[in-house]
Amino acid sequence: MRKRGFLLALALSLSVIVPSPTASAAPAQPEELSLVRVRLPDRAMFDELLTSGADIAARPRTGDGELLVDLVLTGSQLADLNARGAETVQVIERAGDAAGRYAQSRARTRQAAADTLHFLSAYWWTSGGQTFLQTQVATTAIADPDVEITVTWTTADGTTGSYPLQRFEDAGEYQYHVALPQPLPAQPVKVTAASSLGGSTRAVTPTRWPGATPPQTPAGYQRDFIDAYMAPTDIKARLARLARQYPSLVDLVDLPHRTQGYRRTATAYLGDPASAAVVVESVQFGDQGPNGWQVKTVDPGKPNRPAQATWRDRVLTVSLATDAAGAVISTTDQVAALITARFPQRFNAFVEDGSAGKVMPVAGPVTMDNGLDGSIPQKPWTVQGLRIGVHRDGSRIGVLTYSQEHAREWATPLVTLEFAERLLANYATDPATRQLLENVEVFVIPTVNPDGANYSFHDANFQRKNMVNHCTGTQRDPRNADSWGVDVNRNYAVGSLFDGYVGASSNCLSGTYAGTGELSEAESGNVIDFAKAHSNIRFVMNVHSYGGYFMWPPGAYAMPGRVTLPRPSIEEAAFFQASAKRIVGAISSSRGTVTWPSQTGPVADVLYSAAGNSADQLYYDQGIFAWDFEIGNDLWNPSTGEWEGVGFQPPYPEAHSESQEYADGLVELLNVARDYGQQG
Numbered sequence: 001m002r003k004r005g006f007l008l009a010l011a012l013s014l015s016v017i018v019p020s021p022t023a024s025a026a027p028a029q030p031e032e033l034s035l036v037r038v039r040l041p042d043r044a045m046f047d048e049l050l051t052s053g054a055d056i057a058a059r060p061r062t063g064d065g066e067l068l069v070d071l072v073l074t075g076s077q078l079a080d081l082n083a084r085g086a087e088t089v090q091v092i093e094r095a096g097d098a099a100g101r102y103a104q105s106r107a108r109t110r111q112a113a114a115d116t117l118h119f120l121s122a123y124w125w126t127s128g129g130q131t132f133l134q135t136q137v138a139t140t141a142i143a144d145p146d147v148e149i150t151v152t153w154t155t156a157d158g159t160t161g162s163y164p165l166q167r168f169e170d171a172g173e174y175q176y177h178v179a180l181p182q183p184l185p186a187q188p189v190k191v192t193a194a195s196s197l198g199g200s201t202r203a204v205t206p207t208r209w210p211g212a213t214p215p216q217t218p219a220g221y222q223r224d225f226i227d228a229y230m231a232p233t234d235i236k237a238r239l240a241r242l243a244r245q246y247p248s249l250v251d252l253v254d255l256p257h258r259t260q261g262y263r264r265t266a267t268a269y270l271g272d273p274a275s276a277a278v279v280v281e282s283v284q285f286g287d288q289g290p291n292g293w294q295v296k297t298v299d300p301g302k303p304n305r306p307a308q309a310t311w312r313d314r315v316l317t318v319s320l321a322t323d324a325a326g327a328v329i330s331t332t333d334q335v336a337a338l339i340t341a342r343f344p345q346r347f348n349a350f351v352e353d354g355s356a357g358k359v360m361p362v363a364g365p366v367t368m369d370n371g372l373d374g375s376i377p378q379k380p381w382t383v384q385g386l387r388i389g390v391h392r393d394g395s396r397i398g399v400l401t402y403s404q405e406h407a408r409e410w411a412t413p414l415v416t417l418e419f420a421e422r423l424l425a426n427y428a429t430d431p432a433t434r435q436l437l438e439n440v441e442v443f444v445i446p447t448v449n450p451d452g453a454n455y456s457f458h459d460a461n462f463q464r465k466n467m468v469n470h471c472t473g474t475q476r477d478p479r480n481a482d483s484w485g486v487d488v489n490r491n492y493a494v495g496s497l498f499d500g501y502v503g504a505s506s507n508c509l510s511g512t513y514a515g516t517g518e519l520s521e522a523e524s525g526n527v528i529d530f531a532k533a534h535s536n537i538r539f540v541m542n543v544h545s546y547g548g549y550f551m552w553p554p555g556a557y558a559m560p561g562r563v564t565l566p567r568p569s570i571e572e573a574a575f576f577q578a579s580a581k582r583i584v585g586a587i588s589s590s591r592g593t594v595t596w597p598s599q600t601g602p603v604a605d606v607l608y609s610a611a612g613n614s615a616d617q618l619y620y621d622q623g624i625f626a627w628d629f630e631i632g633n634d635l636w637n638p639s640t641g642e643w644e645g646v647g648f649q650p651p652y653p654e655a656h657s658e659s660q661e662y663a664d665g666l667v668e669l670l671n672v673a674r675d676y677g678q679q680g
Helices: 043-051 075-083 096-106 232-245 332-342 412-426 431-439 450-458 478-483 522-533 570-591 614-622 652-678
Strands: 033-040 061-063 066-074 087-089 117-127 130-139 149-155 160-170 173-178 182-184 188-195 250-254 265-272 276-285 294-298 308-312 315-319 347-351 384-388 397-403 440-445 537-547 549-552 600-602 625-633 635-637 642-644
Touching (some): 043 066, 061 160, 066 075, 130 149, 130 188, 149 182, 232 384, 232 450, 265 294, 308 332, 315 332, 332 347, 397 412, 397 522, 397 652, 412 431, 412 440, 412 537, 412 652, 440 522, 440 652, 522 614, 537 614, 537 652, 549 570, 570 600, 570 625, 614 625, 625 652
Parallel strands (some): 397 537
Antiparallel strands (some): 033 066, 033 087, 061 066, 117 130, 130 173, 130 182, 149 188, 160 173, 250 384, 276 347, 384 440, 635 642
């Protein structure tokens, strides 16, 4: 969910990232996008990135005095961050001298009395043969930024060890002290914590995480229906095939709002942006005729001529004005205004940023084009979903799962499609699957944002948003093409930017641009209206990537004061947590991947504030238990002793593994829904 002034999007291509958690990687080109784990010198820089609409890919991580943040940004933007004290690391500065100087500048006289400490959580688990421990501890000395807390652990054979925790603040408010999961030689039987102020805790026995194991699938259970990444056209074909293959179990459903489609207006630079130029843009989309139009300026070769514009044979010709000596005197501003006024039904023109007031050069002809892959259908797109079950009439409790709200998250539709095909293929042979589809109605939308997904697959892989361009003026310059669009998961109507909540942007070039208003986009309207049209839907899972999170509302807070949306009731909070443990346990049954306890909980607490996200609207407005996956958990590298990120588009074998383990999680969600329905 897995972000104005600083438009961050990445400067390293994935191919140049060195697979070492401490190695730096240099951008291939200044404007090339990539995904980078950046070490920031202080919390203030992260707060600036968050409020400026930076494209933040995952919750900041703290460890050994570092603040690590995953960002999408260009090489020049990364260079700018590096110049301001940040350091690029492979896997996403040590605080170092800069962090130390910052801490010293804020140091205060420490309290003479000892503080009080309390364990908020202490969990252990085993993954890949390695035992891990993660703890969260809170201190009563919340105003002292220099409190140091150390956790000491003990195993059954008496082996002991310790590690430091780091202070975690969100929106300037102290939350707790925490560290990344720590590798241990065996199961811990006791942990204690002590602070630099003299505070200490009683001994606590860590709890096994998640403490839930799903039933074994029977021999002959069919799985692994995914064999490659799938673009929207591939997904559409797969949905049609499943509907043909299993007509008694599935309906293919057209969602109510057609998207804009993989299409854009045609543009061209008339002149040279390095000296003086005008951007000429078609009013219609390029595929509607303007692709291939030409535009040029000419010198009339005579004195005292007024500027004129003519349109003939798909060529726009601007004859420039001259003075008494026959010299061209038309400015860029005058030419842009002339084109727009003369042919308002065909063209919009504006001065390229930096060219205002300059004499317009004789230029062209240049050909206008939308810059898109011509092999991809360029027309409005009908988003489709599957309705699966024995009783597809609303009489059974409903579960909706949807994915790829964010275009670049290629692995997410693999999860929902694997899940859907497992249900259909195993119905005839597996009694447990048959019982689920007798009692639960399942709805699956594999790609919410097909237009952005097409752009991500074929044009700019780090495209996050849809393809609707709400920018005006020079922000419509083609150089910004990879920054246009609306963040679908910031466009919903509860806890939104328009209501004053944090985590979305009003800048149309931001990665978290919220649109022109709540539900302004077809993609967000499809999710909400689809859920409203099927009132039996009581459970929803929104599949995102990456980072390994399991989350639920509240997903946003307002400032000042970090005021979250209303918290779930005590009973609902307990249900969210208990269900999460079941589902996390099911995910871990595939290859041992464990979603950390520190990354399981409300979005606003374990990730960041995400104003206008879909789960909040579904939960608060429609009373649906709404969860979010962030698939793609960090992987432990035993050779380096570090956690390594996997990214939005990992090598396919990793994406395949994610599809299998998170499909297991979705099957367990159906068990949760069935049990809930049977309990009334």
